[in-house]
Amino acid sequence: MAVTDTSHPDYFHKVVDCQWACPAHTDVPEYIRLIAQGRFTDAYLVNRRSNVFPGILGRVCDRPCEPACRRGRVEEKPVAICRLKRVAADHKDEFRDRLPPIPTQKNGKKIACIGAGCASLTVANDLMPLGYEVTIFEQFAIAGGLMRTNIPSFRLPGPVIDEEVAAIVDMGVDLRLGHRIESMRKLLEEEGFDAVFVGSGAPKGKELNLPGRQEGAANIHIGITWLESIAFEHVKSVGETVLIIGVGNTAMDCCRSSLRLGAKSVKVMARKPRQFFKASEWELEDAEAESVEIVINRSPKCFVIEGGKLKGMLFDVMEYEVDAQGRITGERVTAEEFLPADDVILAIGQENAFPWIERDLGIEFDKWEVPKVDAVTHESTRPGVFFGGDAAFGPKNIIWSVEHGHQAAISIHQYCQGKPASERMAPGVNLQSRKMGMHEWSYNNDYSGIERRLVPHVSLKERFKNIDIEVELGFTAEQVVAEVQRCLNCDVQTVFDAKLCIECDACIDICPVDCLTMTPDGVEADLRTRLKAPATNVTQALYVSEPLKHTGRVMVKDEDVCVHCGLCAERCPTAAWDMQKSWVKWPHAIDQEVAR
Amino acid sequence: MTYIPKPKIAHPSLPRNELGLTRRDYEGSLSTLCAGCGHDSITAAIIEASWGISLRPENLVKLSGIGCSSKTTAYFVGGAHGFNSVHGRMPSIAMGANAANRDLYYIGISGDGDSLSIGLGQFCHAIRRNTDMLYIIENNGVYGLTKGQFSASADIGTKAKKGEVNQQPPIDPVLLAMNLGAGFVARSFSGDKAQLVPLIQAGLEYPGFALIDVLSPCVTFNDHEGSTKSYQYTREHYEPAVAADYVPFQREIKTDYGAGEAVPVMLHDGSRVLLRKLTEGYDPTDAHAAYDSVQQHIARGEYLTGLLHCRSTTDTEFHALNRSPDQPLNGVPFGKLVPGAKALEKVLARYR
Numbered sequence: 001m002a003v004t005d006t007s008h009p010d011y012f013h014k015v016v017d018c019q020w021a022c023p024a025h026t027d028v029p030e031y032i033r034l035i036a037q038g039r040f041t042d043a044y045l046v047n048r049r050s051n052v053f054p055g056i057l058g059r060v061c062d063r064p065c066e067p068a069c070r071r072g073r074v075e076e077k078p079v080a081i082c083r084l085k086r087v088a089a090d091h092k093d094e095f096r097d098r099l100p101p102i103p104t105q106k107n108g109k110k111i112a113c114i115g116a117g118c119a120s121l122t123v124a125n126d127l128m129p130l131g132y133e134v135t136i137f138e139q140f141a142i143a144g145g146l147m148r149t150n151i152p153s154f155r156l157p158g159p160v161i162d163e164e165v166a167a168i169v170d171m172g173v174d175l176r177l178g179h180r181i182e183s184m185r186k187l188l189e190e191e192g193f194d195a196v197f198v199g200s201g202a203p204k205g206k207e208l209n210l211p212g213r214q215e216g217a218a219n220i221h222i223g224i225t226w227l228e229s230i231a232f233e234h235v236k237s238v239g240e241t242v243l244i245i246g247v248g249n250t251a252m253d254c255c256r257s258s259l260r261l262g263a264k265s266v267k268v269m270a271r272k273p274r275q276f277f278k279a280s281e282w283e284l285e286d287a288e289a290e291s292v293e294i295v296i297n298r299s300p301k302c303f304v305i306e307g308g309k310l311k312g313m314l315f316d317v318m319e320y321e322v323d324a325q326g327r328i329t330g331e332r333v334t335a336e337e338f339l340p341a342d343d344v345i346l347a348i349g350q351e352n353a354f355p356w357i358e359r360d361l362g363i364e365f366d367k368w369e370v371p372k373v374d375a376v377t378h379e380s381t382r383p384g385v386f387f388g389g390d391a392a393f394g395p396k397n398i399i400w401s402v403e404h405g406h407q408a409a410i411s412i413h414q415y416c417q418g419k420p421a422s423e424r425m426a427p428g429v430n431l432q433s434r435k436m437g438m439h440e441w442s443y444n445n446d447y448s449g450i451e452r453r454l455v456p457h458v459s460l461k462e463r464f465k466n467i468d469i470e471v472e473l474g475f476t477a478e479q480v481v482a483e484v485q486r487c488l489n490c491d492v493q494t495v496f497d498a499k500l501c502i503e504c505d506a507c508i509d510i511c512p513v514d515c516l517t518m519t520p521d522g523v524e525a526d527l528r529t530r531l532k533a534p535a536t537n538v539t540q541a542l543y544v545s546e547p548l549k550h551t552g553r554v555m556v557k558d559e560d561v562c563v564h565c566g567l568c569a570e571r572c573p574t575a576a577w578d579m580q581k582s583w584v585k586w587p588h589a590i591d592q593e594v595a596r
Numbered sequence: 597m598t599y600i601p602k603p604k605i606a607h608p609s610l611p612r613n614e615l616g617l618t619r620r621d622y623e624g625s626l627s628t629l630c631a632g633c634g635h636d637s638i639t640a641a642i643i644e645a646s647w648g649i650s651l652r653p654e655n656l657v658k659l660s661g662i663g664c665s666s667k668t669t670a671y672f673v674g675g676a677h678g679f680n681s682v683h684g685r686m687p688s689i690a691m692g693a694n695a696a697n698r699d700l701y702y703i704g705i706s707g708d709g710d711s712l713s714i715g716l717g718q719f720c721h722a723i724r725r726n727t728d729m730l731y732i733i734e735n736n737g738v739y740g741l742t743k744g745q746f747s748a749s750a751d752i753g754t755k756a757k758k759g760e761v762n763q764q765p766p767i768d769p770v771l772l773a774m775n776l777g778a779g780f781v782a783r784s785f786s787g788d789k790a791q792l793v794p795l796i797q798a799g800l801e802y803p804g805f806a807l808i809d810v811l812s813p814c815v816t817f818n819d820h821e822g823s824t825k826s827y828q829y830t831r832e833h834y835e836p837a838v839a840a841d842y843v844p845f846q847r848e849i850k851t852d853y854g855a856g857e858a859v860p861v862m863l864h865d866g867s868r869v870l871l872r873k874l875t876e877g878y879d880p881t882d883a884h885a886a887y888d889s890v891q892q893h894i895a896r897g898e899y900l901t902g903l904l905h906c907r908s909t910t911d912t913e914f915h916a917l918n919r920s921p922d923q924p925l926n927g928v929p930f931g932k933l934v935p936g937a938k939a940l941e942k943v944l945a946r947y948r
Contacts, residue, residue: 074605439599447603502827504632504815505787509640510598512620514607533607550831563605570598573632573815 001524001544001554006495009427012582014541015559016490018081021068023403025586026050028065028081029491033443035088036484041095043088048095050586052122052168052402053147055160058086059472060151062249062280062397070488073537074513074561077452079486080475087480089160095167100129100590102171107131109416112193114181117145118398119199119389121168122405123412126589128171130413135193136173139180140232143169146201146390147398149228150250152257153468184357188385195384195412198371199405202390204353208245208346212303216310216344220303223250223347230257230467237262239342243313244268245300248278251347255292258345260467267339268294271318275326286471290460304338312340352391361385370394377421378408386411409589425592428585433578434492435569441579443492445566447512448485455479489564493582496555498546500576503553507568507577508532513561516568521547521554531558601626614650622647624671632819634786634812634827635664635734639671641789642703642732645796646673649842656701657693661686661715664741665707665734665812684715687722690729691914697924698915701800702729708749709739712767716748719769723776723805726912730799730806733769734786736814737825744817751897755822768894769809770904774887779909780806781886782840783901785830786813795903797842803864804909811899830899837889838880838902839872861906871903880906 006012014020018028027046034043047054051061061082069078109132113120116138124134142148144161169175181187187196205222207213213220219239223246229235238261244251247270255266268287270277273296277284288294298315305311315337321330352370357363362382364372371380373387380387388404390396411421434442456473457463463471475483508516514533521527527542528535535542535558543557569577585591602623610618622643627636646656653675660666662683669678677700681689690704704722711719711733722731737750746754749769750762773781780802784792792810799806811830813819819826824833845866859881860868871880879885886905893900910916925933 074608446600447605449604502632502815502819503787503831504634504813504827505637505640505789506632509636510602512603512605514610533609536609550828561607563603565600565603567598567600567602570600571631571636573630573819 001521001527001542003546004541004543006543007429009429009584011541012429012431012493013427013584015493015562016582016584017068017070018065018079019491019584021064022050023064023400024050024406025584026065027491027584029487029489031088032079032081032084032484032487033489035084035480036444040088040091041093041098044092044095045098047085047088049588051399052125052405053118053164053398054085055089055164056147056156057398058082058084058089059160060147060156061085061399064399070490070561070563071486074488074563075451080452080455080483083455083475084480084483086474090474096170099167099171102128103131105131106133109133109194110135110192111195111197111412111416112137112187112191113197113199114187115139115145115198115200115389115391116143116165116175116177117199117201117389117401118147119391119401119405119408120145120197121165122402123197123199123388123409124171124173125168126406126409127412128168128173129590130593132416134173136175137179137181138175138177141178143175143177145199146203146224149231150224150253152227152230152253152260154256154260154463154471155253157468157470182356184361184363188361194416195386197408197412198380198385198387198391199389199401200352200354200391202350202352202395204351205346206349206351208300208348210300210302212305212310215305215308216303219310219341219343221343221345223254223345224350226345227253227257230261235261240264241340241342242266243339243341243344244347245344246270246347246349247294248347248349249280249283250350252279252283252287254345254347255287256290257467258343259290259292260464263343266292268292269298269300269313269315269339270294270296271299272328273297273320273322276328289457298337299333301336303344310341310344312338313344314338350395352394374421376407376424377411378404379411379421384415406588410587410592413589413592425587425595427587430583430585431493431495431580432583433580434566435578439570441492441566443489443579443581444485445489445492445564445579447488447563447565450482450486452486453479453483490562491582492564492566492579494543494557494562494564494566494568495578495580496543496545496557497576497578498548498555500574501545501548501555502574503548503550504573506571506573510567510571512565512567513563515558515560515562517556518548518551518553519556520552527556531556533558535560597628597631598626613647615652617647617650619643619647621675622653622673624674627668627671629664629667630816632815633664634736634810634814635668636671637786637789638732638734638792638810638812639668641786641792642672642796644789645793645800648793649797649800649844651701651800655699656703657690658703658705659686659690659693660705661710663707663710663739664814665705666710668734669705684710684713684718686710686715687718687727687731691722691725691727694727694729694914695920697926698728698920698922699924702727703800704729704731706731706733708733708735708737708747708769712748712769716767720772720776723773723778723807725914726779726804726909726917727914728804730796730802730808732796733807733809734812735769735809735825736812736818737823738814738818740814740817744814751824754824755820757817757820768890769807770890771887771894773807774883774890774905778807778905779804779907780903781905782806782808782903783811783899784808785811785834785899785901787827787831788834788901791836791839791902794839794841798840798869798903801842801863801867802869804913824897833898835875835893835898835900836902837873837875837878837900837904839874840903840906841870841872843868843870861908863908864910869903869906871906874902880904883907
């Protein structure tokens with residue numbers, strides 16, 4: 001195999017599975033170590049650099065990092081990364097004085113952002129320190145976008161949003177609340193902005209046009225619109241029996257909101273079996289803990305109306321054939337079932353909608369009415385107009401929107417400097433030894449066998465009293481101390497220098513998870529089978545050294561289940577192995593500016 | 597050494613042996629030897645070998661004397677019995693234990709100092725008596741524990757770390773053992789587990805005295821240029837002559853070797869050691885030819901390795917020769933084992 005090029009920025013980045021999985025590439029192990037040291041503000045700032053909203057994301061992030069976490073491969077449960085992020089946010093001190101200063105002398109460029117959600121706010125966060133004048137237009141009287149209107153306050157309290165939004169708005173953003181953009185043409189032609197960023201989200205809930213939909217309209221609600229009405233207190237009650245159609249994360253918010261508005265029986269109706277659910281496992285768990293019933297294999301057939309009023313819904317009972325790969329290969333209806341309902345909430349998806357963008361402005365849309373947007377630069381087909389967040393590629397999640405904001409900010413900066421948006425600073429990686437003495441490392445290298453801590457919740461008795469009661473309480477101090485030790489420090493890399501190796505086998509003998517092998521070189525497929533423990537996770541690259549000087553064999557490391565205990569480096573008599581912290585440099589607009 | 601013990605976490609696909617144990621279940625306590633010591637690799641090979649033949653930890657007895665090597669019995673098979681004896685006296689303890697209980701596996705770990713200097717007499721007599729044990733010499737050519745003086749196995753011309761040249765001739769444990777009639781004589785290298793692990797398995801199962809002289813570089817005092825027992829020198833002057841595979845009784849020999857290349861040597865229970873000649877014309881069953889060949893290689897400054905000599909010695913094994921009872925002493929009823937004063941009177945009366 002070719003010798004592994006560890007200077008390639010992706011190689012060690014991929015070893016830090018959580019950071020690699022995070023759309024914004026948050027340096028997770030670094031902030032967990034800072035929390036371990038009680039440096040909450042520092043931990044918050046490490047987060048904020050990448051994900052901008054640590055307090056919000058520490059509660060409601062989709063957490064792509066956790067399924068990726070290496071801990072989940074060596075034992076059952078990953079590190080509670082998301083909950084630790086909240087710890088940093090809850091316990092931080094004043095941090096605003098440590099954000100990049102905002103120049104009083106502006107650079108003369110004016111940027112408009114449409115929608116005060118996470119994408120637009122990120123663009124403002126990245127561009128304000130560079131001297132831009134950013135204006136955010138928001139249709140509602142309050143900023144926060146879908147974070148505010150679609151996530152119930154028992155999961156994400158308003159004050160948490162207020163604080164993190166204010167940190168950006170107070171940079172001097174011109175936030176125009178209650179200002180809905182009705183015409184893109186007017187904005188482009190009359191307002192004099194140098195660039196426009198569209199971060200208006202995916203505000204249109206999908207409709208379910210079945211018989212009875214019109215007649216029962218008073219008691220049939222579109223999920224995200226309904227949640228929005230709850231957030232603005234337009235809706236304060238719901239019937240006793242509620243059916244939720246759909247089983248994504250919005251459905252979970254709808255069913256739990258129903259319980260708080262007075263529903264006694266709430267059923268979530270799923271067309272398919274559980275393995276096909278879109279909702280995150282933990283959101284399903286939280287809903288089920290509140291006695292929400294999730295009914296599988298029920299396909300909606302029609303709304304049942306009696307005397308002009310909704311009585312319930314009729315479902316087809318489905319049966320599926322699933323093949324060995326877990327794909328559905330056949331389906332059939334086995335029966336019909338009526339379920340009574342006072343209210344039905346449709347949570348079957350959402351899409352972006354741009355009735356306010358005239359189609360003759362040079363902003364092209366595809367046949368599904370989705371704008372044509374460059375996946376890297378976020379440019380539309382009209383120069384100076386950029387899209388990000390759910391508005392760009394359809395509904396994803398907050399953390400993706402934040403990363404879109406970062407990337408769009410780079411493009412806007414390039415555009416305003418008259419440079420192509422495709423000219424972007426490449427990611428980089430820095431390595432720094434963690435060796436302090438003979439057997440001393442500046443990180444806690446011992447493996448802790450502690451199991452994942454469970455976040456305490458408000459009791460089932462208390463939590464329904466008010467819709468604003470945050471259910472999750474956050475970790476206790478004791479839980480934090482335990483949970484931080486579960487992190488495997490995957491960013492402290494095992495770095496090998498073949499020239500120093502005397503092939504004594506010490507590292508191979510001591511490795512607790514059989515990561516290392518010295519063997520004659522071969523092609524990758526062959527090499528993977530010849531290792532001390534077969535390397536079956538082909539998504540994780542093998543670390544192959546240069547030929548060793550005594551025998552010409554190569555040192556091969558399978559990174560897959562390395563616990564970064566550093567024993568290979570401790571046992572190495574010649575320091576051929578060293579433990580080095582990898583700093584992944586994922587550039588933002590400010591880095592692009594500094595590099596100029 | 598390391599400052600933290602090897603974490604208990606293991607690779608998710610770690611295989612289990614017939615007893616349901618993983619390799620990790622055969623580990624011992626934290627090694628305090630220097631990082632990179634060859635002895636630690638031998639320890640790892642013993643762990644691998646014991647796991648591979650599904651040895652019950654409680655059926656193993658680990659014995660040692662004094663020295664770096666002799667510390668290592670603490671580092672493998674934590675569930676086994678152990679005895680750390682006086683310097684050079686491990687063979688006597690092994691003999692006594694084996695005489696009392698022939699049902700257990702005995703593994704003696706010694707070094708070139710423990711066996712070739714202070715314990716040379718004990719070593720020779722253990723071979724002479726054909727004690728049923730595996731005797732491993734972790735041979736590094738220096739006294740590591742006392743900071744690197746030449747040992748009795750140091751070659752003429754080898755250099756100490758500070759530059760002195762050794763002028764006294766070495767004692768070679770392999771030649772000595774063959775001379776004294778040992779039936780299982782092997783040499784190996786700590787850096788070659790592919791060779792060492794099957795040798796240890798065969799040696800544990802061999803009915804009689806089995807010697808493995810393992811070249812085990814001292815990373816602190818004898819791994820420099822000019823040393824004839826460094827990692828580099830050993831690798832450059834290393835010639836495998838015979839590979840040995842232990843084949844348990846139940847298992848069929850799968851011959852993927854050409855006919856005539858593989859020679860089986862039967863062990864007491866129908867198990868076999870399968871010898872594969874790697875050097876043309878080398879016959880490990882012919883003691884004289886093997887002796888000559890080893891000597892010639894030594895003269896050229898080369899290490900001939902593998903199971904250099906192997907023949908069945910079942911009839912001269914200690915218990916066979918002495919016609920001792922099958923029953924271990926701990927299984928003999930107390931009344932029979934200690935018949936009392938009256939029985940003693942009777943015995944004494946015979947001599948009056």
